[in-house]
Amino acid sequence: xxxxxxxxxxxxxxxxxxxxxxxxxxxxxxxxxxxxxxxxxxxxxxxxxxxxxxxxxxxxxxxxxxxxxxxxxxxxxxxxxxxxxxxxxxxxxxxxxxxxxxxxxxxxxxxxxxxxxxxxxxxxxxxxxxxxxxxxxxxxxxxxxxxxxxxxxxxxxxxxxxxxxxxxxxxxxxxxxxxxxxxxxxxxxxxxxxxxxxxxxxxxxxxxxxxxxxxxxxxxxxxxxxxxxxxxxxxxxxxxxxxxxxxxxxxxxxxxxxxxxxxxxxxxxxxxxxxxxxxxxxxxxxxxxxxxxxxxxxxxxxxxxxxxxxxxxxxxxxxxxxxxxxxxxxxxxxxxxxxxxxxxxx
Amino acid sequence: xxxxxxxxxxxxxxxxxxxxxxxxxxxxxxxxxxxxxxxxxxxxxxxxxxxxxxxxxxxxxxxxxxxxxxxxxxxxxxxxxxxxxxxxxxxxxxxxxxxxxxxxxxxxxxxxxxxxxxxxxxxxxxxxxxxxxxxxxxxxxxxxxxxxxxxxxxxxxxxxxxxxxxxxxxxxxxxxxxxxxxxxxxxxxxxxxxxxxxxxxxxxxxxxxxxxxxxxxxxxxxxxxxxxxxxxxxxxxxxxxxxxxxxxxxxxxxxxxxxxxxxxxxxxxxxxxxxxxxxxxxxxxxxxxxxxxxxxxxxxxxxxxxxxxxxxxxxxxxxxxxxxxxxxxxxxxxxxxxxxxxxxxx
Numbered sequence: 001x002x003x004x005x006x007x008x009x010x011x012x013x014x015x016x017x018x019x020x021x022x023x024x025x026x027x028x029x030x031x032x033x034x035x036x037x038x039x040x041x042x043x044x045x046x047x048x049x050x051x052x053x054x055x056x057x058x059x060x061x062x063x064x065x066x067x068x069x070x071x072x073x074x075x076x077x078x079x080x081x082x083x084x085x086x087x088x089x090x091x092x093x094x095x096x097x098x099x100x101x102x103x104x105x106x107x108x109x110x111x112x113x114x115x116x117x118x119x120x121x122x123x124x125x126x127x128x129x130x131x132x133x134x135x136x137x138x139x140x141x142x143x144x145x146x147x148x149x150x151x152x153x154x155x156x157x158x159x160x161x162x163x164x165x166x167x168x169x170x171x172x173x174x175x176x177x178x179x180x181x182x183x184x185x186x187x188x189x190x191x192x193x194x195x196x197x198x199x200x201x202x203x204x205x206x207x208x209x210x211x212x213x214x215x216x217x218x219x220x221x222x223x224x225x226x227x228x229x230x231x232x233x234x235x236x237x238x239x240x241x242x243x244x245x246x247x248x249x250x251x252x253x254x255x256x257x258x259x260x261x262x263x264x265x266x267x268x269x270x271x272x273x274x275x276x277x278x279x280x281x282x283x284x285x286x287x288x289x290x291x292x293x294x295x296x297x298x299x300x301x302x303x304x305x306x307x308x309x310x311x312x313x314x315x316x317x318x319x320x321x322x323x324x325x326x327x328x329x330x331x332x333x334x335x336x337x338x339x340x341x342x343x344x345x346x
Numbered sequence: 347x348x349x350x351x352x353x354x355x356x357x358x359x360x361x362x363x364x365x366x367x368x369x370x371x372x373x374x375x376x377x378x379x380x381x382x383x384x385x386x387x388x389x390x391x392x393x394x395x396x397x398x399x400x401x402x403x404x405x406x407x408x409x410x411x412x413x414x415x416x417x418x419x420x421x422x423x424x425x426x427x428x429x430x431x432x433x434x435x436x437x438x439x440x441x442x443x444x445x446x447x448x449x450x451x452x453x454x455x456x457x458x459x460x461x462x463x464x465x466x467x468x469x470x471x472x473x474x475x476x477x478x479x480x481x482x483x484x485x486x487x488x489x490x491x492x493x494x495x496x497x498x499x500x501x502x503x504x505x506x507x508x509x510x511x512x513x514x515x516x517x518x519x520x521x522x523x524x525x526x527x528x529x530x531x532x533x534x535x536x537x538x539x540x541x542x543x544x545x546x547x548x549x550x551x552x553x554x555x556x557x558x559x560x561x562x563x564x565x566x567x568x569x570x571x572x573x574x575x576x577x578x579x580x581x582x583x584x585x586x587x588x589x590x591x592x593x594x595x596x597x598x599x600x601x602x603x604x605x606x607x608x609x610x611x612x613x614x615x616x617x618x619x620x621x622x623x624x625x626x627x628x629x630x631x632x633x634x635x636x637x638x639x640x641x642x643x644x645x646x647x648x649x650x651x652x653x654x655x656x657x658x659x660x661x662x663x664x665x666x667x668x669x670x671x672x673x674x675x676x677x678x679x680x681x682x683x684x685x686x687x688x689x690x691x692x
Contacts, residue, residue, distance in 0.1 A: 016677075019587040023546040023558050028587045029677045038680065038688035041591055041631060041663055096669070096677055109565045110558075111586045166668030174667025185669060193674030200369040212369050212456075219455045240457045241365040241374045284384075293672030314671060321520025322512030322529070323442070325660060326639030327537030331362075331375045331442055334384065342384035 015098050016116030018189060026192040029116055031096050063124040063179035066090060075121060076149055078142055086126050087142050089150055092183065095120035103159045103188045117159055119186035121150065124179060131169065131180040132275055133282040140271035143182065144262070147294065151260040154186040155299035162187050162194065162298045170289025173316045190298045197295060198307055205306035213308035214255050216240075226340040229276045233269040236277050238336035238343070244318065245334045246285060246343065248277050250311040259296035259309040270311075277313060280343045289316040361444050362462030364535060372538040375462055377442050409470040409525035412436060421467060422495055424488055432472050433488050435496055438529065441466035449505045449534045463505055465532035467496065470525060477515065477526040478621055479628040486617035489528065490608070493640065497606045500532040501645035508533050508540065508644045516635025519662045536644045543641060544653055551652035559654035560601050562586075572686040575622045579615040582623050584682035584689070590664065591680045592631060592689065594623050596657040605642035605655040616657075623659060626689040635662040 016031040062071070066088060076089040097118035106113045123146050125139065132140055147165050154163050164185045168175040190198070204212035220226055220237045228236045228248055236250045250273055252266065262270065281288050291314045297304035317333075324330050362377040408417070412434060422435040443464035452459045469492050471485065478486055493511050500509050510531045514521040536544070550558035563581055566572055572583045574594055582596045596619055598612065608616065627634050637660045643650035663679075670676050 018675075021546075021585075021587040022562065023550070024542040025546060026542070026587075027675050028589050029675055030588070030681055031677050031679050032681060038630075038684065041634070041661075041680070108586070109569070110561050111565075162673075164669065164672050166672050168667045172665070174665040183668070185673070187673070187675075189675075191673030191675050193672065196370040196372070196674075200367075200371060204369070215456050216368065219457075223455070239367075240454070241367040241372075242376070243374050291668040291671050293668050295672070312672075319518070319520040320666060321514045322637040322639050323510070323531060325637050326510050326512050326539065326641070326658075327508075327531070327533070328539030328542075329364075329373050329375055329533075329535075329537050331377050333377050335376055335378060338384065 016096055018114040018116055018187075020112045020114075022110060022112070024192070027189050029096055031116070061128055061177070061179050062093075063122075063177060063181055064128050066124065071122075075153075076146055078146065080126075084126070086139065087123065087146055089121055089123045089146055089184070092120040092122050097185065097187060099157075101158070114188060117188055119154055119157065119160070119184065121184040123147075123150075123182040123184065125181075128179050131282075132278040135275070137268065137271050137275055140275050141267045144267045144270050144274075145264075147182075147184075148260055148262055148267070150184055151296075151299075154184070155260065157186065159188045160186040161300040162190050163296070164191070165294040167290075167292040169292070170287070170316065173289035173291050175289075190300065194295055194298070198298075198304060201308065202306045211255050211306060211308050213251055213310065217251055217253060225337045228280070228340050228343045229273050231269050231273055233266045234273045236273050238340040240336060242332050242336040242339070243330040244314050244316075245332050246281070246288070246315045246317070246339045247332075247336070248313045248343070250274060250277065250313070251308060252310070255308055257297045257304045257307040257309060259294060274311065277343070281313075281315065284343060285315065290314060291316065362442055364460040364462055364533075366458045366460075368456060368458070370538070373535050375442055377462070407474055407523070407525050408439075409468075409523060409527055410474050412470065417468075421499075422492055424492065426472075430472070432485065433469065433492055435467050435469045435492055435530070438466040438468050443531065443533060445503075447504070460534060463534055465500055465503065465506070465530065467530040469493075469496075469528040469530065471527075474525045477628075478624040481621070483614065483617050483621055486621050487613045490613045490616050490620075491610075493528075493530075494606055494608055494613070496530055497642075497645075500530070501606070503532065505534045506532040507646040508536050509642070510537070511640040513636075513638040515638070516633070516662065519635035519637050521635075536646065540641055540644070544644075544650060547654065548652050557601050557652060557654050559597055559656065563597055563599060571683045574626065574686050574689045575619050577615050577619055579612045580619045582619050584686040586682060588678050588682040588685065589676040590660050590662075591678050592627070592634070592661045592663070592685045593678075593682070594659045594689070596620060596623065596659070597654060598656070601654055603643045603650045603653040603655060605640060620657065623689070627659075627661065630689060631661065636660060637662065 016029050018027050018029055020027055071093060072091040074088045074090045077085055078087040080086045097116045097120045099119060100115055100117040103117045104115050151163055154160055165182060167182045201212050217235055226237045233252055234250055235253055236248050238247060239249050281290060294311050296309035297307045362375050364373050364375055366373055417439060418437040420434045420436045423431055424433040426432045443462045443466045446461055446463040449463045450461050497509055500506055511528060513528045547558050566583045574582045579598055580596055581599055582594050584593060585595050627636060640657050642655035643653045
């Protein structure tokens with residue numbers, strides 16, 4: 001495992017705008033840089049199907065040979081012992097956010113917008129055909145190590161308030177490329193979804209003098225029924241109020257608000273448990289499409305000792321329709337306990 | 347236009363459970379009554395396609411002949427002059443919520459759940475082939491009148507705290523039946539999405555002594571650029587912080603927190619503007635799938651004079667992936683102003 005960094009000094013004009021919803025305070029991104037003409041929405045884009053030969057996918061894969069595909073220079077690269085690369089991180093070719101020295105604010109009457117400044121990077125592992133279930137534990141740990149390394153670099157950048165890591169797996173989950181990859185977003189606001197968790201865990205801490213996630217872990221380990229896997233440092237369970245069928249959360253067992261403080265040993269254990277859960281999705285749920293994201297404390301310099309970083313895995317089992325959009329209440333059709341038992345048994 | 351009501355006295359055991367997310371305070375529904383076995387998630391359900399002959403859809407349509415299809419008795423029915431029915435409302439055959447005298451609460455260690463009590467009804471108009479763009483303004487007004495009539499009945503029911511009206515149009519938006527239909531949900535909690543709007547509009551009212559929606563309407567009408575349509579009582583525009591391409595909000599121009607106070611004249615004007623926007627979706631965006639919902643004040647007896655009821659229309663133009671799920675920030679790829687101009691021009 002060896003790393004080299006190359007600096008990317010892109011000074012591109014922002015490709016997007018963050019606009020604040022004046023009622024809720026939430027943010028949206030208007031990605032004008034990725035923008036389509038109104039007529040582009042009329043025609044359906046051709047759907048890639050699982051029947052497309054994996055051979056042709058391989059030949060056209062932009063992540064198998066990133067340099068040939070004119071990706072921007074790597075921000076981080078890991079090598080194998082044979083000097084071949086094993087993992088690389090580079091700026092997204094179609095970024096939702098771009099770097100700029102200062103994030104300007106604009107008032108449009110009663111409305112507020114910000115330049116869409118920030119960083120949007122892609123992490124790819126070497127093999128087109130090997131996702132987390134097929135990778136070695138050590139290779140998955142390298143992915144997690146790349147999260148940490150990029151976090152420590154991006155958190156120092158001016159204007160960055162929150163850093164998010166995600167994986168979209170499968171076309172139905174929104175993945176546009178089959179090759180295993182993750183995305184990093186470093187954004188100039190605290191995202192609404194995280195804000196609710198930060199506020200909720202603060203409220204709980206003030207009322208109970210304990211961490212809500214620690215209490216959850218304690219109860220889950222005691223009652224056992226929703227546990228999917230555990231090891232020395234991590235626990236994985238289907239949350240009591242699961243939003244989607246087979247949803248799984250992975251949390252460090254010892255209280256820790258800041259993901260970037262993960263140790264090398266913990267990286268290996270995080271890799272082992274993530275691999276175990278995704279093996280179950282792959283083998284027991286027929287390689288179900290899913291979305292993964294990592295929630296940690298913001299890096300805006302405030303105190304988040306009440307928070308507890310974790311990973312959330314959401315299989316794509318249904319469409320958000322009028323009820324979910326209108327209420328924010330999701331309907332799940334399987335009891336989390338049953339989902340956990342199904343995932344657990346080998 | 348003539349109405350008859352028949353009382354439905356279902357005392358079925360709840361088919362679902364509302365579970366509270368202990369961190370955010372949000373709710374999910376675990377619909378055990380609709381539940382599948384774990385293995386059912388493995389096989390893909392056969393996808394209905396637009397190529398399915400509309401003839402075969404017609405023959406199998408559960409809403410063309412609701413009585414034959416063993417729907418539960420109507421809770422509301424409208425007749426045409428020729429004594430044929432024009433609109434009917436009946437309980438959903440696969441409800442997410444069911445009636446029960448009392449909503450019991452359960453504590454499971456640190457977690458909280460409620461019986462999934464409430465009402466889940468379906469509204470259908472007569473013609474299989476005619477949706478809002480094809481219906482007469484008067485027929486659309488009948489749909490809105492049925493919303494009001496059901497609202498006034500359901501708001502008196504024990505345990506009902508919030509009533510939501512939705513329409514899912516097109517399979518990609520989650521609609522399982524092609525026949526034009528709307529759904530009513532009367533639920534025992536205030537939904538998280540609405541709570542954010544209630545809190546946000548209260549905050550704005552306290553700070554500015556005005557209604558945030560009224561201020562938005564004033565600015566939109568003044569600047570004109572995001573307006574899609576307007577009439578005496580209503581205005582339709584693409585919101586400044588649109589979450590999806592071609593999103594449209596329809597609001598009453600005079601401040602009104604409570605939808606159920608809509609007058610007969612306003613019903614006709616709401617119908618006219620809704621029809622106009624949906625005609626644009628149909629003709630200019632190739633019958634794009636969309637989700638519609640109506641947000642009004644809760645019916646839990648508290649004071650919501652700061653709120654302003656409205657309709658939100660969200661075309662299904664993208665998949666919520668890891669970034670949207672992880673942050674709650676949506677990415678839209680067209681400027682609301684351009685979307686409005688495209689929708690407006692004939």
